[in-house]
Amino acid sequence: xxxxxxxxxxxxxxxxxxxxxxxxxxxxxxxxxxxxxxxxxxxxxxxxxxxxxxxxxxxxxxxxxxxxxxxxxxxxxxxxxxxxxxxxxxxxxxxxxxxxxxxxxxxxxxxxxxxxxxxxxxxxxxxxxxxxxxxxxxxxxxxxxxxxxxxxxxxxxxxxxxxxxxxxxxxxxxxxxxxxxxxxxxxxxxxxxxxxxxxxxxxxxxxxxxxxxxxxxxxxxxxxxxxxxxxxxxxxxxxxxxxxxxxxxxxxxxxxxxxxxxx
Amino acid sequence: xxxxxxxxxxxxxxxxxxxxxxxxxxxxxxxxxxxxxxxxxxxxxxxxxxxxxxxxxxxxxxxxxxxxxxxxxxxxxxxxxxxxxxxxxxxxxxxxxxxxxxxxxxxxxxxxxxxxxxxxxxxxxxxxxxxxxxxxxxxxxxxxxxxxxxxxxxxxxxxxxxxxxxxxxxxxxxxxxxxxxxxxxxxxxxxxxxxxxxxxxxxxxxxxxxxxxxxxxxxxxxxxxxxxxxxxxxxxxxxxxxxxxxxxxxxxxxxxxxxxxxxxxxxxxxxxxxxxxxxxxxxxxxxxxxxxxxxxxxxxxxxxxxxxxxxxxxxxxxxxxxxxxxxxxxx
Numbered sequence: 001x002x003x004x005x006x007x008x009x010x011x012x013x014x015x016x017x018x019x020x021x022x023x024x025x026x027x028x029x030x031x032x033x034x035x036x037x038x039x040x041x042x043x044x045x046x047x048x049x050x051x052x053x054x055x056x057x058x059x060x061x062x063x064x065x066x067x068x069x070x071x072x073x074x075x076x077x078x079x080x081x082x083x084x085x086x087x088x089x090x091x092x093x094x095x096x097x098x099x100x101x102x103x104x105x106x107x108x109x110x111x112x113x114x115x116x117x118x119x120x121x122x123x124x125x126x127x128x129x130x131x132x133x134x135x136x137x138x139x140x141x142x143x144x145x146x147x148x149x150x151x152x153x154x155x156x157x158x159x160x161x162x163x164x165x166x167x168x169x170x171x172x173x174x175x176x177x178x179x180x181x182x183x184x185x186x187x188x189x190x191x192x193x194x195x196x197x198x199x200x201x202x203x204x205x206x207x208x209x210x211x212x213x214x215x216x217x218x219x220x221x222x223x224x225x226x227x228x229x230x231x232x233x234x235x236x237x238x239x240x241x242x243x244x245x246x247x248x249x250x251x252x253x254x255x256x257x258x259x260x261x262x263x
Numbered sequence: 264x265x266x267x268x269x270x271x272x273x274x275x276x277x278x279x280x281x282x283x284x285x286x287x288x289x290x291x292x293x294x295x296x297x298x299x300x301x302x303x304x305x306x307x308x309x310x311x312x313x314x315x316x317x318x319x320x321x322x323x324x325x326x327x328x329x330x331x332x333x334x335x336x337x338x339x340x341x342x343x344x345x346x347x348x349x350x351x352x353x354x355x356x357x358x359x360x361x362x363x364x365x366x367x368x369x370x371x372x373x374x375x376x377x378x379x380x381x382x383x384x385x386x387x388x389x390x391x392x393x394x395x396x397x398x399x400x401x402x403x404x405x406x407x408x409x410x411x412x413x414x415x416x417x418x419x420x421x422x423x424x425x426x427x428x429x430x431x432x433x434x435x436x437x438x439x440x441x442x443x444x445x446x447x448x449x450x451x452x453x454x455x456x457x458x459x460x461x462x463x464x465x466x467x468x469x470x471x472x473x474x475x476x477x478x479x480x481x482x483x484x485x486x487x488x489x490x491x492x493x494x495x496x497x498x499x500x501x502x503x504x505x506x507x508x509x510x511x512x513x514x515x516x517x518x519x520x521x522x523x524x525x526x527x528x529x530x531x532x533x534x535x536x537x538x539x540x541x542x543x544x545x546x547x548x549x550x551x552x553x554x555x556x557x558x559x560x561x562x563x564x565x566x567x568x569x570x571x572x573x574x575x576x577x578x579x580x581x582x583x584x585x586x587x588x589x590x591x592x593x594x
Contacts, residue, residue: 035374059322060477071375074323076534076594079476087478088348092399097418120395125428131386135425136349136370139397143419166424181422182447
């Protein structure tokens with residue numbers, strides 16, 4: 001294995017997104033994830049720079065060391081070499097609200113400029129066109145985790161000025177809003193999309209472009225974003241995955257359940 | 264237990280006559296009559312009247328009361344209100360068959376596959392109404408019901424539409440300042456449903472319940488119900504339960520009825536018993552994108568078979584055996 005950076009043609013966008021997610025996890029942190037890309041990212045982190053990270057799933061599997069890719073958050077696969085199998089009051093209540101979760105990962109159908117998320121309805125509340133899954137544990141994670149990472153697809157209809165429904169709290173309507181509302185957690189610190197990475201400007205809590213993925217221009221990001229995005233003068237390209245990270249990713253999801261092989 | 268009590272009785276009673284009485288007492292304790300709570304799946308579902316409120320157990324793909332859902336459809340129940348954290352194919356079946364009209368929950372999807380297909384249609388038709396909470400809020404509402412207190416406080420939902428928007432409840436949640444610290448908390452109403460429906464790993468005929476793997480919100484949900492129906496993969500002898508009492512998560516005191524129901528969560532999974540049949544779930548999902556497809560599935564797999572055994576026969580023993588858990592793995 002080598003830490004050599006992969007060639008730009010050697011990885012897919014989903015692989016890059018998983019690597020970005022993985023790098024957001026520090027060693028020995030308690031990580032709250034769902035299934036899908038966040039789970040793959042957390043498993044990758046545990047096999048690279050964060051061997052001591054503990055992965056918690058809200059259904060009750062704690063410090064999971066799954067060897068097979070799980071489809072459900074309550075999948076028996078997640079019980080493999082876990083340290084405990086308890087329940088929701090434990091994970092979302094005692095562990096998360098109790099202040100023991102360092103970083104939580106969530107997905108969303110819509111995000112606004114303060115990092116608030118919609119996972120409930122598309123269309124009006126009275127007459128919705130699509131019913132999305134709902135909060136699940138998303139609202140709890142965004143409320144109480146020390147920091148949160150959002151992973152989602154970058155489209156104009158998803159990066160919106162106004163959410164159809166505010167399911168999970170980012171910075172609500174500005175810098176002091178979380179504290180005023182009485183929320184415990186720190187809010188989102190990173191948004192990973194298929195085009196770029198974003199964070200939040202510390203003073204205003206406005207969402208801000210940090211890196212663009214290879215072959216993506218700042219212009220392209222802006223064209224696919226409805227809300228006002230803070231764009232710094234200097235926007236570097238996202239650091240490429242290493243050959244080691246790619247090899248591990250492909251071993252974690254060998255059948256391409258969450259990261260389909262494009263080539 | 265016999266030995267311990269005997270040693271204890273020797274210490275307390277010195278004389279032979281006393282020892283004799285103590286032995287009789289011990290015998291009556293050990294051989295206390297056992298209440299038999301076993302009923303059939305059909306009998307259990309018959310107990311649920313139209314319009315009843317149900318706690319619905321299982322979490323994600325793990326231990327959903329699928330066989331109970333099928334039987335509710337066969338018996339053509341109507342107007343149920345469901346309380347759960349998250350529910351998937353089982354709830355989509357109940358909404359597709361118009362058994363359920365109201366839900367208070369946090370989540371539904373068919374994870375890894377897509378959105379719940381029947382529920383999408385039923386919402387558009389106005390056939391079902393949903394009151395949204397977060398998962399922690401629902402789990403605490405069950406704990407509140409179980410504890411016998413009218414509400415529970417939590418630190419989720421603040422500042423969001425989950426708090427601000429309500430569908431059919433007159434009061435959904437309230438924000439208040441803590442009377443001790445002044446800190447903001449959300450209060451959510453406790454739930455005491457008419458029935459709690461839980462699918463477990465093992466139970467004895469008295470109703471002592473053991474659940475392998477994650478418990479989701481079933482431990483609190485079971486205790487919240489006014490009546491509790493436990494379905495289980497196996498009914499084991501009470502001596503087995505009593506040889507490992509630390510594994511019991513719902514003591515029989517809470518449990519009203521017990522139903523033996525092997526493969527009762529299929530095509531979803533039960534930890535240590537069987538894996539999910541993802542091809543079947545995917546077939547269900549694809550077919551239920553249209554109303555005709557759903558009707559076809561329902562006729563073929565739910566109302567066609569006259570009971571759970573006929574459903575399993577329809578799946579076929581050869582197919583079922585493929586999904587049996589392989590030790591040392593739980594799936």
